[in-house]
Amino acid sequence: MLLDSTVSANPExxxxxxLAKFEAVAANPLEYARDFKRDSGKRVIGLFPMHFPGELxxxxxxxxxxxxxxxxxxxxxxxxxxxxxxxxNRSIVDQAMRGxxxxxxxxxxxxxxxxxxxxxxxxxxxxxxxxxxxNQLISIIDAEWAMEETQGTFRQLWRELEDLTGEKISDDQxxxxxxxxxxxxxxxxxxxxxxxAGRIALTGSQMQHIVKSxxxxxxxxxxxxxxELVAKLEAAPPANNAVRVYLSGHLCHAAxxxxxxxxxxxxxxxxxxxxxxxxxxxxxxxxxxxxxVDALSRWYLEKNKKIPCPTRADKxxxxxxFLLAQVDKSGAQGLIVLMVKFCEPHMYFYPEIKxxxxxxxxxxxxxxxxxxxxxxxxxxxxxxxxxxxxxxxxAA
Amino acid sequence: MQMTSxxxxxxxxxxxxxxxxxxxxxxxxxxxxxxxxxxxxxxxDLFRAKEEGKKIVWYNGTYIPPxxxxxxxxxxxxxxxAAYLAAKHGEMPAQQKGEARGYDRELxxxxxxxxxxxxxxxxxxxxxxxxxxxxDPRAETMRKLPAPDMIINAYPYCSSGQQWDDITYRLxxxxxxIFTISIPLLWGGRPDAGYMQGExxxxxxxxxxxxxxxxxxxxxxxxxxxxxxxxxxxVMSYVKKAATLRxxxxxxxxxxxxxxxxxxxxxxxxxxxxxxxxxxIVDYFEDVKAEIQQRIADxxxxxxxxxxxxxxxxxxxxxxxxxxxxxxxxxxxxxxxGRYTHMSFWQEPxxxxxKNPVLGMAQNYLICxxxxxxxxxxxxxxxxxxxxxxxxxxxxxxRTCRGMTNSQFLIADSAKKKGRQAMFFEGxxxxxxxxxxxxxxxxxxxMIETLEAKKRAA
Numbered sequence: 001m002l003l004d005s006t007v008s009a010n011p012e013x014x015x016x017x018x019l020a021k022f023e024a025v026a027a028n029p030l031e032y033a034r035d036f037k038r039d040s041g042k043r044v045i046g047l048f049p050m051h052f053p054g055e056l057x058x059x060x061x062x063x064x065x066x067x068x069x070x071x072x073x074x075x076x077x078x079x080x081x082x083x084x085x086x087x088x089n090r091s092i093v094d095q096a097m098r099g100x101x102x103x104x105x106x107x108x109x110x111x112x113x114x115x116x117x118x119x120x121x122x123x124x125x126x127x128x129x130x131x132x133x134x135n136q137l138i139s140i141i142d143a144e145w146a147m148e149e150t151q152g153t154f155r156q157l158w159r160e161l162e163d164l165t166g167e168k169i170s171d172d173q174x175x176x177x178x179x180x181x182x183x184x185x186x187x188x189x190x191x192x193x194x195x196x197a198g199r200i201a202l203t204g205s206q207m208q209h210i211v212k213s214x215x216x217x218x219x220x221x222x223x224x225x226x227x228e229l230v231a232k233l234e235a236a237p238p239a240n241n242a243v244r245v246y247l248s249g250h251l252c253h254a255a256x257x258x259x260x261x262x263x264x265x266x267x268x269x270x271x272x273x274x275x276x277x278x279x280x281x282x283x284x285x286x287x288x289x290x291x292x293v294d295a296l297s298r299w300y301l302e303k304n305k306k307i308p309c310p311t312r313a314d315k316x317x318x319x320x321x322f323l324l325a326q327v328d329k330s331g332a333q334g335l336i337v338l339m340v341k342f343c344e345p346h347m348y349f350y351p352e353i354k355x356x357x358x359x360x361x362x363x364x365x366x367x368x369x370x371x372x373x374x375x376x377x378x379x380x381x382x383x384x385x386x387x388x389x390x391x392x393x394x395a396a
Numbered sequence: 397m398q399m400t401s402x403x404x405x406x407x408x409x410x411x412x413x414x415x416x417x418x419x420x421x422x423x424x425x426x427x428x429x430x431x432x433x434x435x436x437x438x439x440x441d442l443f444r445a446k447e448e449g450k451k452i453v454w455y456n457g458t459y460i461p462p463x464x465x466x467x468x469x470x471x472x473x474x475x476x477x478a479a480y481l482a483a484k485h486g487e488m489p490a491q492q493k494g495e496a497r498g499y500d501r502e503l504x505x506x507x508x509x510x511x512x513x514x515x516x517x518x519x520x521x522x523x524x525x526x527x528x529x530x531x532d533p534r535a536e537t538m539r540k541l542p543a544p545d546m547i548i549n550a551y552p553y554c555s556s557g558q559q560w561d562d563i564t565y566r567l568x569x570x571x572x573x574i575f576t577i578s579i580p581l582l583w584g585g586r587p588d589a590g591y592m593q594g595e596x597x598x599x600x601x602x603x604x605x606x607x608x609x610x611x612x613x614x615x616x617x618x619x620x621x622x623x624x625x626x627x628x629x630x631v632m633s634y635v636k637k638a639a640t641l642r643x644x645x646x647x648x649x650x651x652x653x654x655x656x657x658x659x660x661x662x663x664x665x666x667x668x669x670x671x672x673x674x675x676x677i678v679d680y681f682e683d684v685k686a687e688i689q690q691r692i693a694d695x696x697x698x699x700x701x702x703x704x705x706x707x708x709x710x711x712x713x714x715x716x717x718x719x720x721x722x723x724x725x726x727x728x729x730x731x732x733x734g735r736y737t738h739m740s741f742w743q744e745p746x747x748x749x750x751k752n753p754v755l756g757m758a759q760n761y762l763i764c765x766x767x768x769x770x771x772x773x774x775x776x777x778x779x780x781x782x783x784x785x786x787x788x789x790x791x792x793x794x795r796t797c798r799g800m801t802n803s804q805f806l807i808a809d810s811a812k813k814k815g816r817q818a819m820f821f822e823g824x825x826x827x828x829x830x831x832x833x834x835x836x837x838x839x840x841x842x843m844i845e846t847l848e849a850k851k852r853a854a
């Protein structure tokens with residue numbers, strides 16, 4: 001089992017142990033989930049990004065896991081998905097074809113991304129015995145009827161989870177799960193605060209391991225490790241001369257680690273991000289009192305105020321304004337946009353970001369990421385140049 | 397969705413025909429040429445709308461113009477405008493303008509054309525110039541497109557379509573009021589689900605209808621006039637008649653040889669998609685139906701020597717309508733039906749109750765062919781294929797229209813299980829650079845040979 005590592009007695013060793021555990025789960029999420037199912041006898045339910053809360057599935061006694069892209073090249077999946085779909089969709093289809101999801105007790109779909117909708121149908125076709133609980137969340141979150149519609153969606157999901165398990169899910173159970181998830185999110189936000197303040201040295205990859213493992217692991221186990229981690233992180237502040245950068249984008253799935261590692265290798269340090277496998281995932285909490293359906297609905301409809309999402313229609317909020325404010329707040333010297341190739345919402349909104357940053361004179365670098373191999377040497381040159389520009393801009 | 401594009405007339409020399417096959421060309425319905433005049437009249441009326449004091453709605457998505465027509469506001473369909481520019485060879489400057497701002501060419505090419513053109517228009521407004529030479533053939537057209545007073549988005553299924561108008565709204569400085577309608581996917585996962593049946597169907601019908609009524613409030617708010625639902629019923633009476641005639645005429649094409657082809661229906665979509673609901677569209681489809689009946693009586697087909705009957709799946713390649721019509725004719729294949737033409741655009745007109753049309757309109761919007769989960773959608777495709785005695789499927793993998801490419805592998809698999817051939821070809825809705833002619837030639841030849849072998853074996 002992935003968590004059966006030895007425990008170090010000294011603080012630095014323990015810090016490494018915890019990070020190594022998060023890294024191991026992040027690297028092999030399905031292995032962790034299979035082990036968990038075998039050891040606990042509980043159900044495992046797959047969730048699709050980016051807006052479906054795991055709390056209801058947790059309250060139903062299952063382990064909710066956010067399904068991840070894996071590192072395998074897309075092979076057998078080529079026969080079911082076009083190569084002009086994003087790497088996440090292609091990888092998910094490929095994993096489904098390889099039988100990786102056969103152990104799941106159910107899959108929850110809830111997004112309106114047109115590519116994900118296609119993936120949903122392919123999975124339904126290839127995993128006919130896996131229940132798919134499809135409840136599409138309204139994407140027009142400032143519509144007059146958005147609250148009523150969202151409440152209806154969560155009520156329907158609640159009923160379907162009860163049907164799946166054959167047991168009633170009480171309000172108290174959901175509130176209890178919400179509390180567990182909130183605690184986990186709060187701890188990760190605390191780590192983000194520490195990183196933003198320059199008090200700790202966590203690489204982009206390490207932060208990804210923390211968040212990605214949170215999407216997979218039993219939340220209480222993860223939280224216990226986070227509590228230890230927070231207490232031990234203070235010891236290692238980052239180097240003073242590194243260029244401070246903000247990472248943005250990469251919706252739905254985790255960026256490749258070698259791309260993140262380039263930041264530090266080229267003399268930068270990540271001080272903040274709005275990545276989905278990053279701050280976006282833990283930015284908003286759910287109220288722990290009152291009706292859970294109402295609380296989850298408010299969470300869904302209001303989390304855009306924490307970090308605007310280009311997949312949601314919201315007249316008032318603009319991603320570029322948010323990013324400019326966050327770059328200011330975090331003291332970042334530049335912005336790196338990680339855009340998944342073929343990610344339509346990001347392609348639509350990127351020019352807004354680009355122009356806003358050009359107007360403000362803040363350096364930014366756009367990197368288009370692909371599921372398959374990337375030209376890392378060329379990317380390294382671009383990264384070095386960008387960091388040099390950012391450094392000089394500050395000095396000027 | 398679409399607008400018309402010029403088809404090559406039989407024997408005409410207007411557009412170079414592909415050098416392919418036996419050289420035969422499509423036998424286009426003569427009525428559709430007259431249909432082109434209705435489309436041109438629509439654009440001419442639109443270009444005058446501001447002078448006539450009308451408010452202008454820019455909209456994208458499903459066929460909601462009857463709501464605008466009934467309220468005497470003019471409407472611009474973004475997809476149709478993009479296709480109109482393409483038909484006038486004006487799409488490239490718009491797409492280049494968009495790309496220069498950073499819009500990736502993997503984005504919906506309708507959107508890139510529309511957004512790019514809006515960028516050109518905005519620059520024109522800022523500079524007081526068009527930014528192109530006055531003798532450029534595009535100049536007059538571009539000068540005339542009225543700017544929006546309102547933006548309405550009503551896209552079934554496609555998230556990209558919704559995001560497109562989110563950007564249009566921002567391009568105009570967030571000063572133009574926008575209204576977005578949610579038309580959710582009919583997933584069809586509940587036990588009672590079926591085509592136009594089940595709890596989900598009932599719930600979603602009411603949900604969309606409610607939003608359409610809210611849209612009329614939005615129109616009232618931004619025009620200062622009360623919405624007239626009686627007028628909507630009147631407009632819909634024409635649309636319903638036209639749609640019924642269209643479906644009847646399509647059904648007549650079950651005859652052998654098929655008297656009209658998918659490409660005839662393609663150039664007749666504007667009439668049920670965004671043209672005004674008047675007697676003119678009723679007359680048009682009466683004429684189309686009459687010509688089809690006459691062709692059946694005379695034994696005349698849409699392809700001179702029909703040997704094979706095909707189904708076209710996917711979005712149309714608007715740069716290549718005439719080209720493709722001739723290409724299939726050149727191998728004696730009639731593309732008899734398609735998902736885009738036969739499973740959309742008021743294809744269930746009987747749902748519209750003229751006394752209270754909103755619910756039936758909502759239901760027709762919901763059954764956009766993309767907007768079903770694959771099992772129900774494929775069931776409907778198979779029903780159409782059976783009706784028209786289809787031998788093979790032509791799958792257009794339109795590069796930037798994922799709404800139509802989703803499920804195409806499942807559709808092809810299903811066709812093969814039913815004993816139908818299936819082939820793919822690459823292209824796009826409004827970006828010609830994705831079209832690879834030689835690939836289509838090779839694959840089409842291979843499919844035709846297989847069909848021929850099957851016929852011989854039988």
